[in-house]
Amino acid sequence: MSEDIIQKGDIRNFYGKKTGGKVNYSSLTHYYSKNIADSYSIKYVLKGNEEYIIDGKKHKVRKKQFLLVKPGQEVETFIEDKGVVEGMCIYFPSDLLEKEALKYNLDLYLLPEFPLLPAYSLLNDSLEKTIVDPDMFLERFVEGLAQFMAKNNCSLKAINAEKTTTKLDLWEKIEKARYYMIENLDKNLLLDNIASQACMSAYHFQRTFKAFNAISPSAYFLRQKMKKAKSLQSEEKFKLKDIAHQCGFDDVKYFRKCLKKYNN
Structure with a gap:
């Protein structure tokens, strides 16, 4: 009550x-x-x-x-x-x-x-x-x-830890980092920046994140950027260079290459 x-x-x-x-x-x-x-x-x-x-x-x-x-x-x-x-x-x-x-x-x-x-x-x-x-x-x-x-x-x-409580703690940490990535798709974040959100070393974070998500943090971050780019493209009101900027890309040529690969 x-x-x-x-x-x-x-x-x-x-x-x-x-x-x-x-x-x-x-x-x-x-x-x-x-x-x-x-x-x-x-x-x-x-x-x-x-x-x-x-x-x-x-x-x-x-x-x-x-x-x-x-x-x-x-x-x-x-x-x-x-x-x-x-x-x-x-x-x-x-x-x-x-x-x-x-x-x-x-x-x-x-x-x-x-x-x-x-x-x-x-x-x-x-x-x-x-x-x-x-x-x-x-x-x-x-x-x-x-x-x-x-x-x-x-x-x-798949997380390398003996105790279930430790596995859950590590999941919570990488979830905090995952949210940080989702909220900063307009930025070019380094692995050290992302790992710090989980209070983990870059090596331990990358290993744990990949074990749980079956994808590396950098590949996950890029995939989410491409999803955002595709969503912005569907609105048909932004130029490609503007979409690239909103997805954290300074190099439009490289952005176009990434987007083409994602769409294929």
Whole structure:
């Protein structure tokens, strides 16, 4: 039960009658709550930043990141901003996730307790889907979440560490670096710069990142730049040199070569 709630802004709720889940969309400038979670939930930030303390550990969830909360955890939520912070919370019962976990061989004990960038598209047009049919959205979302987490379970095994807790700690570190890359696609970052976000040496970071993601940090960074370039091209309002600049390339000729290789 909630011990305290302070709210400035709007929250819209959509309930799944069959699943017993709930989705809320919030537009807030100030919010505080403290409670014990009675179900699984996903905190997904659409605009701005949200801060959480989960069982005593602080987490800052930035735009496009999500945080998974487990049943029984103590959750404090903080939102304080001059502008509007937009987000969504997806609540779903344990049995819904457990059913999908069996299907995809997901180990629920390996679920991460730190902010992540989602690698699936179920959240892209989720408001429209939720309004039309909350139950269908919740079922599809939880299935997608289970698939995503099961894939990460497999990737976690590739990290060279004996203890599971160490593997999870290393995953959290490389996830921080991955977010840093995504937020700085207009820059030409060096490996040392990226590794410093994970508080790791360049060698250890590169080795761990490649083990988990099956791609080197530099190749991943270039791929994300090309995805951004392709998206900008589709808007048909930027010159090639402007797109190159927005993707961190000074050499337009080399940029064109990279883009051609990516498109092929």
